[in-house]
Amino acid sequence: MALRNCANCGKLFSAPNPSMKFCLECERKDQEQFDQVKEYLKEHATATVIEITKETGVERKRLYEWVRSGRLDVAGIEDLGLRCEGCGMAITSGRFCLECAARLQQDAKRLLGGQKPQSRPREEGKAGFHVANNIIRRRRGD
Ligand SMILES: [Zn+2]
Ligand SMILES: [Zn+2]
Numbered sequence: 001m002a003l004r005n006c007a008n009c010g011k012l013f014s015a016p017n018p019s020m021k022f023c024l025e026c027e028r029k030d031q032e033q034f035d036q037v038k039e040y041l042k043e044h045a046t047a048t049v050i051e052i053t054k055e056t057g058v059e060r061k062r063l064y065e066w067v068r069s070g071r072l073d074v075a076g077i078e079d080l081g082l083r084c085e086g087c088g089m090a091i092t093s094g095r096f097c098l099e100c101a102a103r104l105q106q107d108a109k110r111l112l113g114g115q116k117p118q119s120r121p122r123e124e125g126k127a128g129f130h131v132a133n134n135i136i137r138r139r140r141g142d
Contacts, residue, residue, distance in 0.1 A: 002014065002018065003015075006021070006023035006026055007021040008026040009022075009023065033056065033057075033058045034066060034071070034072070037052060037058055037072065040052060064082065068094060084100050086099075086100030086104065087099070087100055
């Protein structure tokens with residue numbers, strides 16, 4: 001048991017396992033909302049994110065969290081509004097499309113042992129440029 005702050009309301013609570021981010025109250029609320037969305041998707045398999053948030057009252061942010069963590073299967077949702085942080089392509093899970101994920105892994109390998117990358121992949125479309133820049137800078141030694 002470890003004491004920690006709830007990621008949602010900030011309340012101190014004792015977590016029975018380390019993967020627990022929310023206090024019991026928020027966890028229960030989260031589960032309720034999740035069930036609501038699940039139920040809604042059962043009847044409206046092709047619902048859009050906007051429809052889901054409107055009908056269930058669940059925050060879009062939370063919806064994305066579920067998708068990112070793989071908890072929610074959104075195969076049926078046409079356009080989730082999730083975009084690859086590397087190239088901006090529409091994706092259904094995670095943060096990057098398969099191509100960018102593979103490229104980033106390569107870049108990370110190449111940069112390993114060098115200076116910390118100064119740019120974050122969040123800067124859409126510029127990741128490749130910044131990486132190249134870092135390598136040039138390193139070669140010049142400044
Ligand atoms: Zn809480
Ligand atoms: Zn991409």
